[in-house]
Amino acid sequence: MIADRRLIAHAALMTLLGLLSGFTTVFAKAPRAALSAHTIGLLQGALLFGLAAVWSSLGSGRVVTAARYCALIGLYANWLGAQLAAFWSARGMFTVHGATMPAGAAPWMENVVFVLLNLSILIIVMCVLILWAVTRRGPGSRPDRATL
Numbered sequence: 001m002i003a004d005r006r007l008i009a010h011a012a013l014m015t016l017l018g019l020l021s022g023f024t025t026v027f028a029k030a031p032r033a034a035l036s037a038h039t040i041g042l043l044q045g046a047l048l049f050g051l052a053a054v055w056s057s058l059g060s061g062r063v064v065t066a067a068r069y070c071a072l073i074g075l076y077a078n079w080l081g082a083q084l085a086a087f088w089s090a091r092g093m094f095t096v097h098g099a100t101m102p103a104g105a106a107p108w109m110e111n112v113v114f115v116l117l118n119l120s121i122l123i124i125v126m127c128v129l130i131l132w133a134v135t136r137r138g139p140g141s142r143p144d145r146a147t148l
Contacts, residue, residue: 007052010072015045021083034086037079037096044075045143058133065130074122081116088113 018041021034051071056066084090088103090113101138105113 004052004055007021007048007068011013011045011048011052014041014048014075017079017083018042018045021079021086024083024086028086029089030086033082033089033091037082037086040082041079044079048075054062058130061133063129063133063136064068065111067126067133070129074120074126077116077119078123081113081119084109084116085113 018038021038021041023033024037025034048071055064055068059066085105088105088109089103090110091103
């Protein structure tokens with residue numbers, strides 16, 4: 001099995017963005033949200049490295065292509081939404097520690113963060129599409145007895 005080099009590049013970029021987010025806690029309006037963006041970037045980078053390692057086993061086709069786009073759009077939007085929320089102190093989507101964030105984000109900023117963080121639903125869609133791609137059977141294929 002050959003790892004997907006483009007997904008490896010996205011994984012490295014996401015990990016780098018997560019690492020750099022760790023430095024933004026110093027000047028972000030909401031340092032805890034910046035720490036969340038840091039953690040999100042690192043975890044999503046690890047997820048992308050894992051996906052890159054197994055992506056070729058999914059095969060090809062529209063379902064796998066859609067899963068790839070869902071993954072990349074959802075993961076980048078999730079990190080960017082968290083990072084912008086930290087810079088702008090857009091606390092509307094932060095139910096856990098939003099009350100401790102200082103006020104100050106304009107309504108349009110809250111809306112941008114709202115859209116970006118809600119795009120993370122695409123990560124769930126990606127998981128469903130990957131499950132679909134793994135479980136579908138092509139003509140003449142046999143079930144793998146080694147699974148389960």
